[in-house]
Amino acid sequence: MSDTRQADVLITGARPYGEGDPVDVLVADGVIAEIGAPGTVEAPESAERIEARGQVLLPGFVDLHTHLREPGREDTETVESGSRAAALGGYTAVFAMANTDPVADNALVTGHVRRRGEEVGLVDVHPVGAVTVGLKGERLAEMGTMAASEAQVRVFSDDGVCVADPLVMRRALEYSTALGVVVAQHAEEPRLTQGAQAHEGERASRLGYAGWPSSAEESIVARDCILARHAGARLHICHVSTTGTVDVLTWAKELGVEVSAEVTPHHLLLTDERLETYDPVNKVNPPLRAERDVDRLRQALADGVLDCVATDHAPHAEQDKCCEWGAARPGMLGLQTALSVVAQTMVRPGLLDWRGVARVMSERPAEIARLPDQGRPLAEGEPANLVLVDPDAEWTVRGAEFASVSENTPFEGMRLPAVVTATLLRGRITAREGKSD
Numbered sequence: 001m002s003d004t005r006q007a008d009v010l011i012t013g014a015r016p017y018g019e020g021d022p023v024d025v026l027v028a029d030g031v032i033a034e035i036g037a038p039g040t041v042e043a044p045e046s047a048e049r050i051e052a053r054g055q056v057l058l059p060g061f062v063d064l065h066t067h068l069r070e071p072g073r074e075d076t077e078t079v080e081s082g083s084r085a086a087a088l089g090g091y092t093a094v095f096a097m098a099n100t101d102p103v104a105d106n107a108l109v110t111g112h113v114r115r116r117g118e119e120v121g122l123v124d125v126h127p128v129g130a131v132t133v134g135l136k137g138e139r140l141a142e143m144g145t146m147a148a149s150e151a152q153v154r155v156f157s158d159d160g161v162c163v164a165d166p167l168v169m170r171r172a173l174e175y176s177t178a179l180g181v182v183v184a185q186h187a188e189e190p191r192l193t194q195g196a197q198a199h200e201g202e203r204a205s206r207l208g209y210a211g212w213p214s215s216a217e218e219s220i221v222a223r224d225c226i227l228a229r230h231a232g233a234r235l236h237i238c239h240v241s242t243t244g245t246v247d248v249l250t251w252a253k254e255l256g257v258e259v260s261a262e263v264t265p266h267h268l269l270l271t272d273e274r275l276e277t278y279d280p281v282n283k284v285n286p287p288l289r290a291e292r293d294v295d296r297l298r299q300a301l302a303d304g305v306l307d308c309v310a311t312d313h314a315p316h317a318e319q320d321k322c323c324e325w326g327a328a329r330p331g332m333l334g335l336q337t338a339l340s341v342v343a344q345t346m347v348r349p350g351l352l353d354w355r356g357v358a359r360v361m362s363e364r365p366a367e368i369a370r371l372p373d374q375g376r377p378l379a380e381g382e383p384a385n386l387v388l389v390d391p392d393a394e395w396t397v398r399g400a401e402f403a404s405v406s407e408n409t410p411f412e413g414m415r416l417p418a419v420v421t422a423t424l425l426r427g428r429i430t431a432r433e434g435k436s437d
């Protein structure tokens, strides 16, 4: 992904990782050229200036789990609209899930997504390849061809559905090792979730929703950790939602299984109490869980048992959300609210500092996907993939104001802390003061 030469950018008075005294940061030719005490860094007259006023400077965020809906559902999101949302949310790289129409189970589709991302140029769009043909869970997709193609697919997932057949999953893990890629599992034992609508428990029973048991997630996570162990493969678990999954991951990591896991912002903030509203904006897979799950997920993210935050940004059309619960599609927007929800649930309660936010939103996801130029230290000579955050500002969420085509945010009307004031992709300003470039 190449950029033409851009104007230099001088960021004055920023605090890297929110630590220490403010510094000036000169960005030139796509890299961090110089970091120095305020007033000591010289920039050409033509340089763009960003006054940080003590705001927090972090490496640009990396989202391992985004649904951009292109091709097939451009009425709900496109690579372009999703890229704008990503830049405004502080992201410099996103992984676009394969459950498009047609499915991204071949190099033609992954190539299209990659190229569209490059044309838009606001964020690095990395297509995720499907594990199985048509997400049907039966035959492996041509993982090798996709990995070797121009799109250089590095993450494979049937997300939306689980790779439920253990033999298919075993083969996928074996191939992934040979290819140096990672399989990301949507952990849901389908036999246990037939007709499921909401977190299994007292509330779902009372409101008349068929329950989605925690064991449907945990049994697949346990199984796949064992399969990965025997295959010597890396494994990534999508959208962890239960305390039992945290137990299984703790056990697997102690055993030395190379498993990583993500948690979504909505599972860090919301509980199944939202079911009381009957509003399908709260319908999501896996479902919003109990308070004890939320508490445990926050703790596990702080401890590192959960590696990173991923949005599972899932745009849906109004007619698929503003309808009766049973008919509504699961999923919610996430790109433009992720940082603020992490600030609210992790930073404010003292579970993570800003260096910790850099770890879970940038460094770890970049490592899991093996991106060489993302999640890098804030140091001279490093790529200028950066986000500037005002930690003291607050804002009110309005879905209609998002860059996304869709508006299905469960955070509508909430006042949240932390605002992205600028995002830079290889030294180019992609978002500034709430406007994408």
Ligand SMILES: NC(=O)N[C@@H](CC(=O)O)C(=O)O
Residues within 6 Å of the ligand: 067, 099, 159, 160, 161, 186, 283, 284, 285, 286, 312, 314, 315, 329, 330, 331, 332
């Ligand atoms: N999370 C969701 O509820 N929905 C996702 C699919 C998925 O992530 O499983 C979607 O594609 O809409």
Ligand SMILES: [Zn+2]
Residues within 6 Å of the ligand: 159, 160, 161, 186, 238, 239, 285, 286
């Ligand atoms: Zn999923």
Ligand SMILES: [Zn+2]
Residues within 6 Å of the ligand: 065, 067, 097, 159, 160, 312, 314
């Ligand atoms: Zn998803």
